[in-house]
Amino acid sequence: MKFTDGFWLVREGVDIAYATDVRDVRTQSKRFTAHAAVKKVTRRGDTLNAPLLTVDCFSPAEGVIGVRVTHHAGRRHPGPDFALPGAVDDAGEVRQDGSVTELTSGPLTLCLDRSGPWTLSFRDAGGRELTRADAKSTAYATTGEGAHHMLTRLGLGVGEQVYGLGERFTPFVKNGQVVDVWQADGGTSSEQAYKNVPFYLSSRGYGVFVNHPGAVSFEVGSESVGQVQFSVEDQTLEYFVVAGPTPKDVLSRYTALTGRPALPPAWSFGLWLTTSFTTSYDEQTVMSFVDGMAERGIPLSVFHFDCFWMREYQWCDFEWDPDVFPDPEGMLARLKEKGLRISAWINPYIAQKSPLFDEAAQLGHLVRTPAGDVWQWDLWQAGMGLVDFTSAEARAWFQSKLKPLLDQGVDSFKTDFGERIPTDVVWHDGSDPERMHNYYAHLYNRTVFELLEKERGQGEAVLFARSATAGGQQYPVHWGGDCWSSFGAMSESLRGGLSLSLSGFGFWSHDIGGFEGTPDPAVFKRWLAFGLLSSHSRLHGSSSYRVPWEFGEEAVEVARRFTLLKHRLMPYLYGASAEAHRTGVPVMRPMVLEFPEDPACRPVDRQYMLGSDLLVAPVFTEDGEVEVYLPAGTWTHLLTGERVTGPVWRTEHHGFDSLPLYVREGALLPLGADDRRPDGDWLDAPTLLVHPTSSPRYTAAVTVPDLTGAPAATFRARRDGDLLKVTAEGTDRPFTVRVPGGESAEGSGEVTVRLG
Known part of the structure; x- marks a missing residue:
């Protein structure tokens, strides 16, 4: 959100008060609190009829420094708040030297000098300044509508680049963008995002996490061009600066604080095939797909049943449509005999026609309006209500409806939706509806994941989730949402995945071939190679099937080739996955993450490292022309054995059975x-x-x-x-x-x- 009108003025109807004059600093051994007047105080009379900002500085973990800026402290705080499983009490040390107060935590130091203008300076272990909040950078603002905002601006160095902020399909480098952290079901071709994470990573070797689960507005060099501004509509703004020095170090510290990803089971890394969404299918269709894959030598690991495994207008009642699947237990047993795992689609909504609607309403498990009615609308499912996951009883009830499916043989759930969460409602635990809008997806995925862990055992739980926020990386896997069946959508999907990986998420997938529409064979074949060189691989569409033979015999050969290749790579891929689980460093890595010292890697968003040693550059053209950048060293093409010495940009041409796939020197x-x-x-x-x-x-x-x-x-x-x-x-x-x-x-x- 923008508050200023150019450099000199503020926007009409906006009043801003900046932290200006440090009036006192109260220190403890491990934290300190500063009180800053919003104007220069030259005499006692200046202390009257004027606001004072309270700025608490502390360390919730080694290498992380938190700043909490408060205007009025008496506002009720109903929650929710991000769970921070890695937080400890006061990890820092405070040192006072004259007018200078320093808080140090690991390699990160925060300095405040009360003798000069208001400045919070964050420095690394060598004393280099990483970023700062200087004059006109820590403030509150009111608007003509009576809204109260807290805001902070942190400086950007010359050439500094910003990444992350969730799964964003806009340009990979976020400089110049306005980013609103607010869950939305907007597809992959807009500025909206399914997975909004108020965390960004800087090329300068630090990260910033805004500890607010609701709406956060980021102006990334888009209002004040030399600063990142973030604001919330609240009386308090809390943010954490996370130390590096490398991007991997930043992600490791950030995920240690907010939660490391669970390790998905090895079987989940194989090829998933779905019924697609609105296509017509029954058991005969399913078996024809499964047998068709086997006959063509394409190993299949998971079969997924999308929405219409349930009856129309009854999502979710968690019961198989008896007209289409009269013997679900037998069908699942027959699929299991073929060595397959089973995934089933669900969402957190209960349609009015579902028998579970009345049950949930009577038990108080559906979100209600301020008047006490069940909140309902007709968007997506007729008369649907929303399960209230803030209630422990509602969570247990929801799990009790899923458990019979596990008893039948289902192994995993696709936890779809969770973004369109209303704000004009009342939650069971009294949560603030604005803060709950983004956080709802976290509760939803956690509820399902915990059931899978309980019933299948730790290490066997895996989701296919669409929505998430900070901390959601603990419940993998996440996929990229609804994309078109085109080369452009393929590239925007990759941008989203790379941004998500720099937001703490270790595992990511996407719909091979695209979701909406039907890809032409060239798109499908190119997407196969990309999809099978991602952490997880799923063939899925909307109104058309995604079995390879629908796209020609060559597509069958490409699907077979890259599925077999992925299986051979599993000792390497699962090692990288164990590393993601252990350290928070993702499996699919933007080039800047693996080569932060190489300036050419910083904007690259059409290739990535798969683990530490494999470079993958998907082909986004029918004719096979692709640009690829190889950093310093000698690289060996895994499929052809060609050796290339970098650093070098290359234009290559590949058939559908190939793509730039290089092994790093030293691997x-x-x-x-x-x-x-x-x-x-x-x-x-x-x-x-x-x-x-x-x-x-x-x-x-x-x-x-x-x-x-x-x-x-x-x-x-x-x-x-x-x-x-x-x-x-x-x-x-x-x-x-x-x-x-x-x-x-x-x-x-x-x-x-x-x-x-």
């Missing part, structure tokens, strides 16, 4: 032998692709996890002149070592090959 890449399933025995005759550097002291190591993500075996490579030795720890089973341009050898314990 030790484990490949499984079993390409038929994602959750096979990864230590059964694996191949180690070693890409040594030119250094005579080259060493590398890689750990292959087991199906729980725990280390199962570690392979270490060491160069000795023209020889490369790879040793295995934790396994005595045979393995193969391959070196580009060199020898290949098989053995156990230790294998030696000669470099080319």
Whole structure:
């Protein structure tokens, strides 16, 4: 939200009061509070009839400094608030030196000098200033409508770039954009977002998290061009500055505070196939799809039933449509016999025609209006009500309706919707409707995820969720929402996923081929390669099927090729997934995350790193022309063996069975032998692709996890002149070592090959 009219004036109807004069600073050993007048005080009379801002400075975790700015402290606070599982009491230390007060937490220091104009300066361990809130940067504003806003502006350095703020489909670098953190069901081709996260990451080596679950308005160099402004309609604004120095360090600290992602089960990384949305299907259709995939040699891991597994107008009643699926238990058993897991679509809405509507209303489990009526509308489902997840009883009731599906054989739920949450309602626990609008998705996904953990066991729970906010990364997986079936939508989906990954989310997927419309075969085939080189891979559409043979025999071959490739990559991918679970560093990584020191990587949004060692550049053209940037080092194409030395921009041409897929210099890449399933025995005759550097002291190591993500075996490579030795720890089973341009050898314990 903009408050000013150019540099000198404020907008008509707006009054702004800035923190100006520090009147006192009250210190404790681990935090301090400053009181700032909104005008310069030169005499005692200036203290009358004038506001005072209270600024509390503290550290909720190592390397994180919080600032809470309050105008009137007496406002009732009904919640909700972001859960911060990593928060501790006072992680910082305060030092006072004359007029200077410093709060230090890990490598981050906040400085306030009361002798000069109001300034909060955030500095790294070397004393370099990361950002600051200086004069005319900490304020409250009132508008002609009587609204009261708190706002802060943090400075941007020359060339500093801003990322994140959730799954945003607008340009990857957020400088110059107005970003409203407010959940919306707007598709992938607008400024709206399903997953709004009030956290941004700076190329300068820090992050900022605004600790407010409701509407937050960001002006990213779009009002004051040298600052990021964020504002909330409230009497208090709290934000955290998160230290680096690297982007990975920032994400690690941020996710330690807000919650690390659970590790999805290995089977979920295989190919998912759905019925699509409004298509016509029954058990015969489903079995024809499943058998068709098997006959064509395309391994399938999960089959998903979308909305119409239930009866029309009755979403959700959690009961199979008996006219279409008269024997759901038998059908699911038959699918299980084929080695498949099962996913079922749900949403948090109860249609009036559903028998559960009256039940939920009588039990008080539906959100109500201030007059005490059940809140209803006809958008999406006729007369639908909204489950009130602020009630523990309503959460247990909702789970009780899902459990019979798990007993039937369902393994996962697609938790769709959760964005269109009204603000003219009353919540069971008294939550503020404005703050609950974004936070609702968190409660919804947590409710379902916790049931899956309880019934299936920890490590077996996985969602396919559309909406989320800060902390939602704990309940993977999330997918990119409704996109068109075009190359443009394919690229905007990738931008959304890369932005989400820099907002703390470790796992992400998208609808292969696009959701709306029917892709032409070229779009579908290009999207197959992209989708099967994402953390999770799902074939899904709206009004048309997404089985590969609908798009020609070549599409079948492409689907087979990249599904088998993903399965072989699983020892590597699951290792990266275990890292995401352990550290918060995502599986799909924007180039800036892996190469922050390379300026050319900072704006790149059409390629990414899959884990630390694989570079993927999806092809967004029918003719196969694609630009790819390779940072410094020697890169080896995984499919062709071509070696390219960077840094270099290249224009390449690829058939539908290929794309730029490069292995980083220095990598030790484990490949499984079993390409038929994602959750096979990864230590059964694996191949180690070693890409040594030119250094005579080259060493590398890689750990292959087991199906729980725990280390199962570690392979270490060491160069000795023209020889490369790879040793295995934790396994005595045979393995193969391959070196580009060199020898290949098989053995156990230790294998030696000669470099080319």
